Amino acid sequence: MRLAYLVPLVLFVLIGIGLAVGLTLNPREIPSALIGKPVPEFSLPPVEGRKEGLSTADLKAGTPSLVNVFASWCVPCRIEHPLLMGLAREQIAPIHGLNYKDNPADVSKWLDQLGDPFQRTGADRDGRVGIEWGVYGVPETFVVDGQGQIRCKHVGPLTEWDVENKIKPLLRDLTAGKESAVKC
């Protein structure tokens, strides 16, 4: 037997072992290490044309809040944007924006044109803070309780269903100080 003919088998065995390990992992469990943990330490300046920046202290103010990671270059953000506007109008909880890797002029134009649902915005120009938050794709939305603990993370654009069935009930429970049964 010539050894060269064994190469495909050896490669396959290696891949097979990898796949077997892969099976034991759950891909949907996107770095959820942060859920139940305090928000990372950070402090960001506001985006251009806005006054209030965003820092860790703002998220520990005693009331639950929503942190939305967005960018003007992100098309799904545009889709979910009206839902955030609606949430802001209902005033269930403050919504803060984490503006991820964006151009200052673009984002300020974006907020002027589409409306600004955010109480505070943090401009994360180089994406460092995004990494701390485990941002994986924009948009992402975090529910943070009054003590600054991350309670829920939603990856991808919010849909009306998510808002009605996940975000709002969770925020209401947190505001009422109840243990929430909402699954994230």
Place this chain on the structure above:
Amino acid sequence: MVAEFGHIALILALALALVQGILPLIGAARGIPAWMALAPTAAMGQAVLVAFAFGCLTYAYVTSDFSVLNVAENSHTLKPMLYKVSGVWGNHEGSLLLWILILVIFGAAVAVFGRNLPATLKARVLSIQGLIGVGFLAFILFTSNPFARILPPPLEGRGLNPLLQDPGLAFHPPFLYLGYVGFSVAFSFAVAALIEGRVDPAWARWVRPWTLAAWCFLTVGIALGSWWAYYELGWGGWWFWDPVENASFMPWLAGTALLHSAVVVEKRETLKSWTILLAILTFSLSLLGTFLVRSGVINSVHAFATDPTRGVFILIFLGVVVGGSLTLYALRAPVLQAVGVFAPVSREGALVLNNLLLAVATAAVLLGTLYPMAVDALLGAKVSVGPQYFNTVFIPLMTPLLAAMAIGPLLAWKRGDVGAALRRLWPAALATVIALALGLWLLHGRDALALLGLALGAWLGIGTLCEWALRIKLFAAPLSETLNRARHLPRAAWGMTVAHLGMALMVLGITVSSVWQVEVQQVMKPGDIARVGPVEYRFLGVQPVRGPNYTAQQGRFEVIEGGEVARVMTPAQRRYQQPPMETTEAAIRPSPVADLYAVVGEGDAARGWAVRLYWKPLVSWIWLGALIMCFGGLLSLSDRRHRVGAPARKRIAASAAAAE
């Protein structure tokens, strides 16, 4: 009752598959003709049983029998009939049943069309098909029974994912599976050849039509999937390097290599063990795709719901099939002796280059697909491999491949002359220069990749036509002789010309649509006009509309071309009730010149609506190219040599000698 009949039919099919997988194999080894003769009968019996089971499940869907769990979970009474039927394979269990149905149909087809095969080879091929069938039937019966009942039955079903309620997607999986599973025949032939220790031109001739057929189906399947992504996901993109897309693309790349290397085995009796390996790998990659999609190892919009027991089962199955066949390969492949001598500069040399590049491309896609999982397993970090990686790897691999694609067919077997081939390709060189000049002028030389794409497309397209013109002596001989030559040109040669032209069109489509696309995203109010490339869209507003199982917000745009209203486009956001979900229905006006593409997003009358409008030149050439490639494959498939059926080995050897 019907569901139980279906279940019983599957159990019987498993029993028959066991018989088919074991007895003929032993019969062939021991020389027992009666045992070998079992194979075709068992294959056809299996086909009948599985078809019956599939019919039973379809019946349950059509009659909305919600006492069947699978139907209750995936169907709904309000669903249009087309989607009730396509709902059969719009879920894990049903699609697995479709997979098995196609597998047994291929098995039965080998039994019917393989009359000329030597008895032992035929018995072994069908036996291997039977063993694959055993694996899949056990999989469906033990982990994914589509006929499981639910008590008490719900009054209404849960509905089918609205994204899947689409004519493009209704037919995407069947074509894809016809491709995946079709490669099982090449695999069975390869394993049978390894057992027999014999690969010769006749073998290559028997394998080629099956590979071609599978390749054609897979090409259409992938094109349909990409087309679906283009208009249903509403992002205007058509390929995302999503793991599930890659899962279908890898067998396509390997299968394309196999098609070409089988030609070398047929004509030159060399590259034997490589071709065998490719046949094994192509089907292994199809199986790997199944594993990736169904085990939950990777996360993707296309992935079916995850279930670890299924993953374990498929992994073990994968281990047995791929591990077993590669072990057999390691043991037996050294026996296969090349007969023909091999010169690097020759038609076969060009085909080896093709194989090399396609194999590396396959490996690159495999690496990119599995890398996130490997990193997760080893380092516990979540990463995703984006289009950037694939584009970076793919462009340097495809460039020489496309460049050589025009030259290869002009090289002679055994010893070719690149210089002479290039001299005969002067019109292609001219076309390339013109394309480059045009590109430079239009782009001011800004985009090197675009120039490369244009040059390659022109080179390949005109180069392919050159080769065809030389073969039929177009303009070089009187018209009557040219026509006569065209008439007698083998269908396989026509097939190659057409398929390569399809590739050229696709390259041009990809290049032009990505470089010259115009995209406008903005908020529009009724009456607003947006200029997008050479056309203007006038927004007329949004109206609610009602469909059979959804409500929608439908936007209306007038498209103004050359000062006149050319048409009205109506993109929509659909909201399905069951399951609750929103889908984006892009409005598309396809045309050979440029697609118009409009999407309406969220908004209200006061603030206006977020819209995305595109002008996409030549984008339809991408799918047109794929269809033309498939047509080329079908032409080649209809070649006389395949149609008359491969004659016995001796006669082939004699006629091949005469042809030399």
